[in-house]
Amino acid sequence: xxTRKAAITAAPKIDTxxxxxxxxxxxxxxxxxxxxxxxxxxxxxTGILRNCITWYVRDLERLGLLQAIYVAKDRxxxxxxxxYSADPSxxxxxxxxxxxxxxxx
Numbered sequence: 001x002x003t004r005k006a007a008i009t010a011a012p013k014i015d016t017x018x019x020x021x022x023x024x025x026x027x028x029x030x031x032x033x034x035x036x037x038x039x040x041x042x043x044x045x046t047g048i049l050r051n052c053i054t055w056y057v058r059d060l061e062r063l064g065l066l067q068a069i070y071v072a073k074d075r076x077x078x079x080x081x082x083x084y085s086a087d088p089s090x091x092x093x094x095x096x097x098x099x100x101x102x103x104x105x
Contacts, residue, residue, distance in 0.1 A: 024048045028056045032066055032086040038074050040081070057084060067091045 027046045035041070039057060043050040060066035068082040069090050085091065 025056050029086055032084050036083050036085045038081045
């Protein structure tokens with residue numbers, strides 16, 4: 001019984017990770033500003049942990065500074081992955097469609 005308690009309490013929860021580091025966020029934005037790539041590509045180029053990059057990508061998408069421009073196979077993993085860019089000229093523009101309130105006729 002004692003070994004089971006020790007196994008449960010052996011790994012205390014440490015919550016000291018600083019996920020929102022402004023310098024890392026800026027590095028991620030700069031990477032995607034000049035290159036189109038996946039979060040894995042950004043990890044290899046910047047050295048920032050990939051789980052942090054996914055948080056930064058989510059925040060940058062919500063702010064409107066980053067957009068997934070296409071989904072294709074990743075060159076390293078060969079799985080389908082989103083490719084991001086912070087360059088607005090490469091973004092996919094969704095056409096504004098005006099919905100008619102009243103039907104024609």
